[in-house]
Amino acid sequence: MHQKQKTVMTLAIAAALALPLAASAQSSVTIYGKLYPQYERSSQSGATATGAAVSSLSNAAVSTPDDDTLSMESPNSRLGFRGTEKISGNLKAIFQLEMAIGVDSGSLSNPSVLFGRNTFVGLSGDFGTVKLGNMDTVYKELGDTIGFFGVSSGNFVSMSNILSKSGVGTSSSSSFHLRRTNSMIYETPEVAGFQGLFDYSLGEVPGGGVSKGSVISTGVKYEAGPVYAALAYEVHNDLFGGSKNVKSALRNSTNPLASSDDRALRLTALYKFSKQTKAEVNVARLKYEETGGAVGKFADYQKNTWSVAAEHKIGAVTLAAAYGQGSEGSCSLVGGVACSTNGLDGKMFSVGAAYSLSKRTMLYALASRINNGDSALYENLAKTDVAMGQNISTAAFGISHSF
Numbered sequence: 251m252h253q254k255q256k257t258v259m260t261l262a263i264a265a266a267l268a269l270p271l272a273a274s275a276q277s278s279v280t281i282y283g284k285l286y287p288q289y290e291r292s293s294q295s296g297a298t299a300t301g302a303a304v305s306s307l308s309n310a311a312v313s314t315p316d317d318d319t320l321s322m323e324s325p326n327s328r329l330g331f332r333g334t335e336k337i338s339g340n341l342k343a344i345f346q347l348e349m350a351i352g353v354d355s356g357s358l359s360n361p362s363v364l365f366g367r368n369t370f371v372g373l374s375g376d377f378g379t380v381k382l383g384n385m386d387t388v389y390k391e392l393g394d395t396i397g398f399f400g401v402s403s404g405n406f407v408s409m410s411n412i413l414s415k416s417g418v419g420t421s422s423s424s425s426f427h428l429r430r431t432n433s434m435i436y437e438t439p440e441v442a443g444f445q446g447l448f449d450y451s452l453g454e455v456p457g458g459g460v461s462k463g464s465v466i467s468t469g470v471k472y473e474a475g476p477v478y479a480a481l482a483y484e485v486h487n488d489l490f491g492g493s494k495n496v497k498s499a500l501r502n503s504t505n506p507l508a509s510s511d512d513r514a515l516r517l518t519a520l521y522k523f524s525k526q527t528k529a530e531v532n533v534a535r536l537k538y539e540e541t542g543g544a545v546g547k548f549a550d551y552q553k554n555t556w557s558v559a560a561e562h563k564i565g566a567v568t569l570a571a572a573y574g575q576g577s578e579g580s581c582s583l584v585g586g587v588a589c590s591t592n593g594l595d596g597k598m599f600s601v602g603a604a605y606s607l608s609k610r611t612m613l614y615a616l617a618s619r620i621n622n623g624d625s626a627l628y629e630n631l632a633k634t635d636v637a638m639g640q641n642i643s644t645a646a647f648g649i650s651h652s653f
Contacts, residue, residue: 277343279333281653286327286401287353288616288648292631293318298593298624298639305625306589307418307496307551307581314637323646324353326404328367334374341375346383368429379437386429387467388449389484390414393518394427396530396559398570399604399614399650406630406644407600407618409557412574413532414514416551417596417626419495420636424538426484426514430465443474453487462488478520486512492538492548500548500583508542526563532556532574545585553579553594566606574598578623593625593639610652617645 298304298311330348337343348367349358358364370383394409402408414427422428430451438446447470453463469482491512493503502508516534523529537552557574576596581589597620604614620628620642629636636642 277333277335279331281329281331283329283351284327284400284650284652285324285351285353286614286648286650287322287324288401288614288646289320290323290406290644290646291318291320292406292642292644294636294640294642296639296641297637302624302639303592304638305418305578305581305591305594306583307500307548307591307594308625308638309497311624311638314640317635322354324351324355325401326367327351327353330367337373339375341373343371344374344379344381345371370433370435372435376439378439379435381433381435381437383433384429384431385433385435385449387426387433387451387465387484388435388447388469389467389482389514389516390427390429392447392469392471392480392482393516393532393534394530394557394559395478395518395520396528396561396570396572398561398572398600398602398616399568399612400652401614401616401648401650405616406646407572407602407616408630409532409559409572409574409598409600411630412576412596412598412620412628413516413534413555413557414536415576415628416491416495416536416538416553417576417594417622417628418492418551420627420629421491421494423486423489423494424491424512426486426516426534426536430467443472444470445473446470455488458488465489476522478518478522480518482514482516482518484514486510490540492540492551496548496551500546502540502543502547505543505547508540508547510538510540512536512538527561529558529560531558543584546587547584549582549584549589551579551581551591553577553591568604568606570600570602570604572598572600576626576628591625593623595623596626596628597621598628598630604650612650613647614650615645615647617643619643 295316297314300313332346335343347365370381372381410427416424432452435449449467451465455463467484471480490503490510493501520530533556539550555576559572561570578591578595600618602616606612624639
């Protein structure tokens with residue numbers, strides 16, 4: 251943006267927000283956004299039959315009819331404001347306000363929350379960067395970086411749907427790919443390509459102590475030339491990602507004496523073969539552990555997940571593909587009661603193609619398939635009516651515009 255345009259934009263924002271011109275003249279403010287509505291066709295089939303044998307953690311299987319849906323979606327279309335103010339030397343204040351926009355309906359995606367996406371204020375300088383607000387965790391930011399032309403966020407092609415979830419139940423409490431409220435993130439200065447990141451989210455549970463409901467997310471990344479590598483680690487304190495997803499007879503989440511400690515460790519490696527071609531690998535270990543439960547209740551569940559992805563550009567056309575898989579894993583119940591994880595595996599394959607009309611506008615097409623094991627509930631739809639063992643096939647075409 252030219253300096254004259256920036257000045258006009260600053261004056262417009264100052265007028266809109268009733269800011270004193272003297273204050274706005276000291277800072278730089280940008281309006282930005284990304285809109286990507288799409289027509290989407292989804293089908294669900296092959297649910298596990300009533301009475302079929304399933305894992306010890308799962309509810310009894312109930313036969314569910316196949317389903318077919320046509321809809322218009324607006325995954326994570328968004329509008330935001332970001333800005334900086336130079337304070338002294340290299341020290342500056344930074345802020346961002348970001349909201350989700352339902353392009354398909356013309357309304358806020360969540361009417362009760364205005365700036366529900368990454369929203370923060372902080373300081374940046376020689377010491378690094380500190381941000382306070384509502385933000386994606388470090389774990390989410392560092393992995394699964396090939397983003398299907400920038401439209402995978404909130405979309406059905408995202409490998410996070412299988413890479414960072416348990417596959418047992420549909421509660422988001424088991425996910426390691428979320429934005430957290432009440433967060434403080436510190437990012438160190440970059441040294442020889444390395445950078446450390448630390449994120450702490452307060453639980454703010456009344457009467458629960460300082461750690462109940464809190465999340466710690468940390469990692470280190472290396473980026474130089476064609477190489478990107480990152481190691482991320484996240485801990486959930488008393489979020490009960492296991493209990494809130496297993497069958498009700500095994501749950502500890504209503505027991506005041508019980509506690510949970512859920513953890514994920516993931517390694518990400520990306521290599522850029524050229525400006526046109528790049529490939530990525532993610533490998534993760536997820537563990538959900540609870541203590542204080544009665545005999546026969548949930549004790550722990552752990553599993554491995556992994557994904558590979560690649561992107562290739564041919565002129566104005568970009569092609570992308572990704573494959574992810576989650577193992578059945580292993581589990582235990584309090585008191586040594588036998589526990590089976592049969593059928594808790596899942597596989598996911600996504601492909602896409604985009605045609606750039608300009609630097610900011612493109613047409614795209616996407617397709618994805620999830621194959622759930624007989625006991626698994628991996629899903630990538632906005633709705634939550636996926637039945638145990640159902641396979642999900644989804645295809646879409648849309649337009650994306652950034653500004």
